[in-house]
Structures are given as structure tokens and as C-alpha cells.
Amino acid sequence: MAAFPQPQPNPGVMEIAAYVPGREHVDGVAKVWKLSSNETPLGPSPKAVEAVQALIADRLAIYPDGQATVLKQAIATAYGLNPANIICSNGSDELLGLIAQTYLGAGDEAIFTEHGFLVYKIQIMAAGATPVAVKETNETANVDAILAAVTPRTKIVFLANPNNPTGTYVPVSEVRRLAAGLRPDTLLVLDAAYAEYVRRNDYEAGVELVSSSQNVVMTRTFSKIHGLAALRIGWMYAPLAVCDAVNRVRGPFNVNALAIAAGAAAIADTTHQQKAIAHNDHWLEAMTRELTALGLRVTPSVGNFVLVHFPADPEKSAEKADAFLCARGYVLRRVTGYGFPNALRLTIGPAEANEGVVSALKDFLNG
Numbered sequence: 001m002a003a004f005p006q007p008q009p010n011p012g013v014m015e016i017a018a019y020v021p022g023r024e025h026v027d028g029v030a031k032v033w034k035l036s037s038n039e040t041p042l043g044p045s046p047k048a049v050e051a052v053q054a055l056i057a058d059r060l061a062i063y064p065d066g067q068a069t070v071l072k073q074a075i076a077t078a079y080g081l082n083p084a085n086i087i088c089s090n091g092s093d094e095l096l097g098l099i100a101q102t103y104l105g106a107g108d109e110a111i112f113t114e115h116g117f118l119v120y121k122i123q124i125m126a127a128g129a130t131p132v133a134v135k136e137t138n139e140t141a142n143v144d145a146i147l148a149a150v151t152p153r154t155k156i157v158f159l160a161n162p163n164n165p166t167g168t169y170v171p172v173s174e175v176r177r178l179a180a181g182l183r184p185d186t187l188l189v190l191d192a193a194y195a196e197y198v199r200r201n202d203y204e205a206g207v208e209l210v211s212s213s214q215n216v217v218m219t220r221t222f223s224k225i226h227g228l229a230a231l232r233i234g235w236m237y238a239p240l241a242v243c244d245a246v247n248r249v250r251g252p253f254n255v256n257a258l259a260i261a262a263g264a265a266a267i268a269d270t271t272h273q274q275k276a277i278a279h280n281d282h283w284l285e286a287m288t289r290e291l292t293a294l295g296l297r298v299t300p301s302v303g304n305f306v307l308v309h310f311p312a313d314p315e316k317s318a319e320k321a322d323a324f325l326c327a328r329g330y331v332l333r334r335v336t337g338y339g340f341p342n343a344l345r346l347t348i349g350p351a352e353a354n355e356g357v358v359s360a361l362k363d364f365l366n367g
């Protein structure tokens, strides 16, 4: 007991392990390649930058449109959706929190997978509910294991597809089987933050499943392929009843004016998106091949990053590799918190950085 009474956080809050973002600085190293947060090496669409500049000139004193109408319309046009089924947010992380706050409380359970994105666990606990982590198979979500973990208290299942930090995905037939196996009052959240990068015929982000269900939602982000992580823009495609509930919890001006304008311009610039996809197609394959050739195990990824596993030799561990790479200015992501103490996650960067990482790792392993 504290000597003096003090404000007490809600139950569960002090058990949360706070999210640790990817680093961007290394002490004593001037030039750093940040390959730790899955940002795009191509930057945003020039049209998004122009849209922001125009607003900065004369609109900063005015509240943004609380409905983010222009952004919703641009998303709806890009994907052929009804804007009434869309909610925009301050990054998709905000939506994950809003969904948890809207549907979870003490005594409820919510499911995510063993190596799933950590924000789910944080938001479940912040809502006072019980997080349930389900085993994966080959670093991939396992639908049977998820369904087996459902109890009468399960209110939400969070599935990152593809998942971060593994880069693995669940084919649409399996996602459909998962949705079909859940009770109609259990919400399935499909987090498709990397959907644009996936080049597999058996993958779908979830649009069709949301359209044909009452208990499935899909979240998306402008932080990855659209190169707008700093502006914080996410969105959700969801049944009207879910939108109605979440909109009551959402802050009235949760998406700022710069984000609305930039996001609308970015999503319309399909040429820029195609460039980012082409860059990733080439380098995802090349990096997987080259790192494997060095003798490192790489989890097969469909995203814009790879999970690289290090040898059991303590001299060649992920921790030692991380220090070695940082000293040369390559900042990757430690993923101990995701259950991978001996792996690093590498974002596909510009050509120079990708080549530099391979050559540094060659020196590290031969040193």
C-alpha cells in the first residue's frame, strides 16, 4: 500500500506492458537507416504532400470535418464501398482501441494469436477484459486453434492478416471458415495493414466478408504503403450497427485536417502505390533469397518486412547482430516481446539500405 492515497488506474492497466516503438536513433552514429517500423522507402505520394501544404497555408485555425467526409468518399471510391460503412481514425491503432472500448469489459475475453500484433493485447487489457493468446502453427495463425479457444465469454477475435512481425497470412478460405465458426455475437476484427503488398491469389483483405456478415470488420492504415505514418490515418470497413456503436465512442475530431486531405490524395494516387508494390515485390524476394543464402532462417513473408532468425551460437545471436547492425547505421526491430528473442524484423528499405544490411550481416556471421 502507498503511504498516501493516490489515484488508482482501472484493473488491468498496471499489468500492461507498454508498446515499444521501433527505434530511429543510434547514439554516436550520424547516418541511420530506419528499418524498424515497416514504413515505405518511397515516402508519400507527392499529391498528398501538396494537399498538406495547401492546408498549412490557411486552414490551421479551423476544426476538421468530424465525419472526415472527403477521406471516406475517397476510400469508398477506391474500393467500391458505401461511405456509411467506413470510420476513419487517428491511425488504425486508435480504431483497435475504440473497438475494444466499445465491445469489451470486465469478465469478457478477446482472442489474438501467439505472435500477433501487440496492440491487441494492450487494448484488450486497457478495456479491463482478459487477453487470450492462441498458439500458432509454423508462425502462422491456426483457425482450428482459435476456434478451440472460444468460450461463452469471447467477445472479439483479432487477426492480423498478414501478421506483423511474422509476415505470414491466412488464406481467404480459412478466414471464411473462422468467421463461419464464430457465434454471431463475437466480433472478428481483420487487421489488413499490409494488404496492398500481398501478391497471393488465395488472399483477400476482407471486404467481401465484411459485406456479407454482421460481425466482421476490416481495419486498414495509411501508415504503410501510403507513406503517411506521421499523420496517423486509419480506417475501418464495418457493418452499419458496428459503425453506429463505435461512432458514439469516437472523439468528435479524431482525424485531423491534414490527415483527411493527405489521405484522400494518397488513396487516389494508384501510380504511386504501384511503384511501392513493384519495389517491394523485387526486394522482398531478393532479401529473402540473400538472407537465406547467408544461412539465416527467414519466415516466408507477404508483407513489406521479413522476420530473420539467428543461430543458436550466443556469439551470433539476434541481440549481438542488432548491436553490430546499429553500429553500421542499420536499425532493425527486436521482437522479443512478440515471442522471438532470437530474431530481428527487417523492413524492406531502399536498395542501398537493403544491400547494406546483407553485406553487414555477412561480415557479422563471418566475423
Ligand SMILES: *Cc1c(COP(=O)(O)O)cnc(C)c1O
Binding pocket: 038, 090, 091, 092, 093, 094, 117, 160, 163, 164, 191, 193, 220, 221, 222, 223, 224, 229, 232, 233, 234
Ligand atoms: C503498422 C500496423 C498497423 C497500423 O498502425 P497505424 O496506427 O495505422 O499506424 C496496424 N496493424 C498492424 C498489424 C501493423 O503492423
